[in-house]
Amino acid sequence: MRITKYEHANFVVELDGKNLVVDPGGYSTSLPALNNVVAIVVTHEHADHWTADQLTRILDRNPGVPIFGPAGFAAAAEGFDVTVVTGGDKADASPFHLAFYGTTHAVIHSSIPLVDNVGVLINDTIYHPGDSYTVPPVPVDVLGVPSSAPWLKIGEVMDFIAEVKPRRSFALHEMVNSDIGNTMARARIASATEAAGGQFLPLVAGESIEL
Numbered sequence: 001m002r003i004t005k006y007e008h009a010n011f012v013v014e015l016d017g018k019n020l021v022v023d024p025g026g027y028s029t030s031l032p033a034l035n036n037v038v039a040i041v042v043t044h045e046h047a048d049h050w051t052a053d054q055l056t057r058i059l060d061r062n063p064g065v066p067i068f069g070p071a072g073f074a075a076a077a078e079g080f081d082v083t084v085v086t087g088g089d090k091a092d093a094s095p096f097h098l099a100f101y102g103t104t105h106a107v108i109h110s111s112i113p114l115v116d117n118v119g120v121l122i123n124d125t126i127y128h129p130g131d132s133y134t135v136p137p138v139p140v141d142v143l144g145v146p147s148s149a150p151w152l153k154i155g156e157v158m159d160f161i162a163e164v165k166p167r168r169s170f171a172l173h174e175m176v177n178s179d180i181g182n183t184m185a186r187a188r189i190a191s192a193t194e195a196a197g198g199q200f201l202p203l204v205a206g207e208s209i210e211l
Contacts, residue, residue: 003126003142004208006031008175009049011144013122015095022120022128024054027175030205037062039093042069043130044105044117045076048175055080066093070103070116085118087134097123102134106151125211128172133160140166142201142211145193146173147185154185158192169193170201 002014010028013020019037025048037058042050050073059065059080067082068091074082085091091098098120105117119129125141131151143166146152152173161169171186190200201209 001123001125001211002208003211005170005172005203005205007205009043009128009130009144009146009173011128011172013096013126015123018095020093020096020122021058022122023049023130024051024058025049026051026054028054033061034058035061037065039091039096039098040065040067041098041120041128042067042073042077042082043119043128044070045073045115046105046131048173049130050077052077052080066091068098068100068120070118072116086116087118089118095123099124099136099138101136102129102132105131106133106149108151127164127166129160131173133157135160135163140164141168142166143169143193144172145169145189147171147189148177148181149173150176154188157185158188161189161192162196165196166193166198168199168201170203 005011006028008027009023019034020039022041027048068085071084074084085100087102089100101119104114117130117132119134121127127140128144174182193200
């Protein structure tokens with residue numbers, strides 16, 4: 001199984017020649033045209049995690065591919081056929097097994113309404129929390145860690161890593177940072193991962209690892 005990170009919250013998992021796309025959002029400018037896509041997962045409705053253009057581009061090459069996401073995203077993605085999922089749900093898109101955790105986005109501010117959010121665990125291995133600190137009640141091999149956001153404080157990120165205790169981690173949600181900010185955030189993510197006994201993977205957009 002191979003994971004390739006693209007900008008911000010977007011990555012693609014490849015297994016047996018099939019592709020799973022997670023959070024193809026507006027900041028993910030280098031996501032290539034993909035064939036053999038068997039599913040798309042969108043963690044929530046914010047445009048940095050999906051756009052109609054990105055979904056259409058994928059579906060044009062892969063008609064009928066299922067799209068999984070929470071109810072708020074399904075309402076926002078009018079015209080797309082979305083399978084609504086929430087925490088506790090599971091789904092299969094062979095060769096991928098998907099388990100979903102959590103229900104809401106992290107708090108940005110008390111004046112801003114919370115939106116639906118689901119984290120997804122892929123093949124019991126890779127966990128993308130979306131914009132949340134939801135900790136799945138199962139071991140996590142590879143954790144995608146949000147590194148910068150309006151709702152995020154790095155100390156909370158470090159506590160999240162300490163609770164999940166992933167075997168490996170890499171940074172997500174980095175496009176709102178400067179290069180200096182990304183260097184700082186990745187250093188904190190690395191130190192928290194290593195303190196929990198894991199390894200930090202310094203992936204940048206376009207880089208892949210074999211799992």
